Amino acid sequence: MGTNNNSSGETEEKIAVVTGANKxxxxxxxxxxxxxxxxxxLTARDEKRGIEATASIKGEVGRxxxxxxxxxxxxxxxxxxxxIQTEFGRxxxxxxxxxxxxxIVDVEGLKALKIDPMTWLSGKATNIVQGVIQQTYEAAEVCLDTNYYGCKRVTQALIPLLQRSTFGARIVNVSSLRSELGRIPNEETRSKLANVDNLTEEGLETLLQRFLEDLKHGVIEAKGWCMMLxxxxISKAVLNAYTRVLAKRYPDMCINCVHPGYVDTDINWHTGPMTVEEGAKGPVMLALLPNGGPSGRYFDQTEMAEF
Ligand SMILES: NC(=O)c1ccc[n+]([C@@H]2O[C@H](COP(=O)([O-])OP(=O)(O)OC[C@H]3O[C@@H](n4cnc5c(N)ncnc54)[C@H](OP(=O)(O)O)[C@@H]3O)[C@@H](O)[C@H]2O)c1
Structure with a gap:
């Protein structure tokens, strides 16, 4: 699955990049x-953590x-x-x-609440967590800059190399079920994000700026933004919309987004019940989609789902 024979009959390896991959x-x-x-x-922002993670992967077929x-x-x-250009050219x-x-989270306070996974996923925990999970402006800026602008930055820089793929390029944007449109109370925001024909990066970024303005003025609840994280x-909802913009722009690639499942990791303070082995299945399946596979779609783990 990871190799091809090129026109000269030589075996070519499939080349992948994974961001935030030290853990x-x-x-x-x-x-x-x-x-x-x-x-x-394997990429990581911290060199030491990334080198250690890379060294810990042993005995697999691919490098x-x-x-x-x-x-x-x-x-x-x-x-x-x-x-990548120098090493592989594609x-x-x-x-x-x-x-x-x-x-910003009071982790001990959160643990003491003993919220079960079903309550987390249903959205019923929104009011319960307000005392221990704080949405600051600074943390929101970092979040948007990582989850949406970061993805865009990396994608734009690597698109010319993906266009030279000999296998058929795949982009997988790891999203979240928090992105699902039904969770956004404001109807206008929901319909803007659902209107595939009119989605543009400028429109998406205007929406993010409006969110930050509302956060600055303390009116996110009044303006109908999602109050759970x-x-x-909103960063993941916009990431999904961006996925659809990209899929339309590059019809020869398979470009999809995926909720990996509710997984036991640092990002959710280890509240998730699934293992990372289970959580990686959706992203891996989409990374290895056969030619002619779906594009511009949202998956809940390995199943196609509604945005
Ligand atoms: N776990 C879940 O239940 C769940 C559910 C839905 C979606 N997701 C999504 O799954 C993805 C992976 O999260 P995870 O659950 O595996 O959490 P995690 O273990 O906390 O991993 C997050 C990774 O992102 C990296 N990262 C953060 N900011 C970065 C930056 N500026 N540049 C490069 N890397 C950066 C972190 O690096 P450091 O170690 O340096 O901080 C870490 O490697 C995320 O996009 C998350 O939103 C997770």
Whole structure:
């Protein structure tokens, strides 16, 4: 699955990049892709954590190579693109996995609430957590800059290399069920994000700026933004919409977004019940889609779902 024969009859390896891959779902996605024979560039913003993670992957079929990548830093993004250009001259798979929760949490207070996974997922925990999860403006800016602008920065820099894929390029944007449109109280925002024909990056970014303005003025609830992880939720909803914009722009690629499941990782303070092995299945399946597979779609783990 991870190799091809090129026109000269030589065996070519499939090349993938995974962002935010020093731990959690990203790390496991690297491992599962390498198991399928893919050469994977494991990226992490912290060099030490990334090198250690890379060294811990042993015995898989595909090679795992480390390269530093902070998705918030344009120089770091440019340096990764240059590295891939020099080493491989093309890219086949991009998994935009790096993510930030965008909130300040009293972890001990949260644990003491003993919220069960069903309550978390249903949205019923929104009021319960307000005392222990704080949405600050600064954390919201970091969240949007990582989850949406970071993904866009990396994608734009790597598109020219993906266009040279000999296998058919795949982009997987790791989203969240917090992105689902039914969770956004404001009807106008919902319909803007659902209107595929009129979606543009400018429109999406205007929406994000409006969110930040409302947050600054303390009116996010009054303006109908999602109150469970407000910045995270809108960042992932916009990421899904961006996925649809990209899929329309690059019809030869398979570009999809995926909720990996509710997984036991640092980003949710280990409240999720699923293992990272289960969580990586959706991203890996979409990274290895056969030619002619779906594009511009949202998946809940390995199943296609409604936005
Ligand atoms: N776990 C879940 O239940 C769940 C559910 C829905 C969606 N997701 C999504 O799944 C993805 C992976 O999250 P996870 O659950 O595996 O959490 P995680 O273990 O906390 O991993 C998050 C990763 O993102 C990296 N990251 C953060 N900011 C970055 C930046 N500026 N540049 C590069 N890397 C950065 C982190 O690096 P550091 O180690 O340096 O901080 C870490 O490697 C995220 O997009 C998340 O939103 C997770």
């Amino acid at each position: 959690g779902i990203g790390f496991e996605t690297v491992r599962q892709l390498a198991r399928q024979g893919v050469t994977v560039i 795992v190579i480390f390269h530093q990548l902070d998705v918030r830093d344009p120089d770091s993004v440019a340096s990764l693109a240059q590295f 890219l086949d798979i991009l998994v935009n996995n790096a993510g930030a929760s965008g909130v 407000p910045a995270y939720s």
